[in-house]
Amino acid sequence: MKLVAIHVYDADLPVVGTYRMSSGPMTRLTSVIVELVTDTGLVGYGEVCPLGPVYQPQHVLGAKAAIAEMAPKLIGQDPTLVVRFNRAMDAALDSHRYAKAAIDIAAWDLAGKRYDRRLCDLLGGAAADSVSSYYAVAVASPDEQARVAAERQREGYRRLQIKIGGREVEEDIETLRRVGEVLQPGTRLAADGNRGMTGRDTILLSQRCRDIPLILEQPCATLDEIANIRPHLCHPLYLDEVTEDVSTVARAIGERLADGFGMKITRIGGISAMLTVRDLCEARNLPHTVDDNWGGDIIAAACVHVGATVAPKLFEGAWIAKPYIAHHYDAECGPRVKGGQIRIPSGPGLGVTPDLSRFGAPVPSFG
Secondary structure, three states, rough: OOEEEEEEEEEEEEEEEEEEEEOEEEEEEEEEEEEEEEOOOOOEEEEEEOOOOOOOOOOHHHHHHHHHHHHHOOOOOOOHHHHHHHHHHHHHHOOHHHHHHHHHHHHHHHHHOOOOOOOHOOOOOOOOEEEEEEEEEEEOHHHHHHHHHHHHHHOOOOOEEEEEOOOOHHHHHHHHHHHHHHHHOOEEEEOOOOOOOOHHHHHHHHHHOOOOOOOOEEEOOOOOOHHHHHHOOOEEEEEEEOOOHHHHHHHHHHHHOOOOOOOOOHOOOOOOOHHHHHHHHHOOOOOEOOEOOOOOOOHHHHHHHHHHHOOOHOOOOOOOOHHHEEOOOOOOOOOOEOOOEEEOOOOEEOOOOOOOHHHHOOOOOEE
């Protein structure tokens, strides 16, 4: 099998309402879709959706420029030899893991189709027919965040992520207290600062909320800040945005800087890199999620398939953006959350086929 063409598309992702994090509001995003075409007629799909240009060092124009740099050097390769294919990407361009991730996802999609197996089967086997999800409650007033938390628990979610940061810490403390009042037995709670808090405020919040069972997720911007405040916290701490490569995850594990991770497939470099993180975490008995920054059905399917292979005792859920965006790429097979669970797509590879007519002409094509 040889790669004969690479097509790149822009996908418009309108957000339902306004979604607020510590970094500000979001109403619309652009996802970059990659289509790998082979000489056998099989086609694979990948996706990366930077969360705007300031959330992390990733942006849509950068993704497309990086893909354009690599694409001519990948034509003629066998993308289903995924390790070798990833080495070809590294030889063509240093870093830019988020852009490589879209191609890596498409390569795994092709591998599944080539061998007529679901992606989760190629990755080691699913623990069940569905995976648990969790709901991220956007920044709002304490009463509103508590109201949404109560409602989502009634819908079946058993893990809630409460967005905090970007405002006075007293309001975050009040929010967590209100949410704690409606927390049902068996529901796990994460307070996610998305790098928007100072070390001082994180310590204050943790000490003032010491009676609330929760984990703190990425309150501060850097590993150095995390290392400085960690001895003063009353809660377990998960890392998220700083885990930009496998080396950083290994360092955080080795230096005991984290009790778990909120992992994003495209940020870490794709499914291939995520498998390494999965296995490192299992070796050290550390829980983690399998998520992405945002995105449509392609990214959602990748999260579900990888999440299905995580040891159940360590799996913190797969977050997908579908509850917050207006449409599917694949109206029939696009992953959906029902009762806090997401069924694994049943077709080969990712099990989703995007309707390319939604995206218009490629921008651009190679090969």
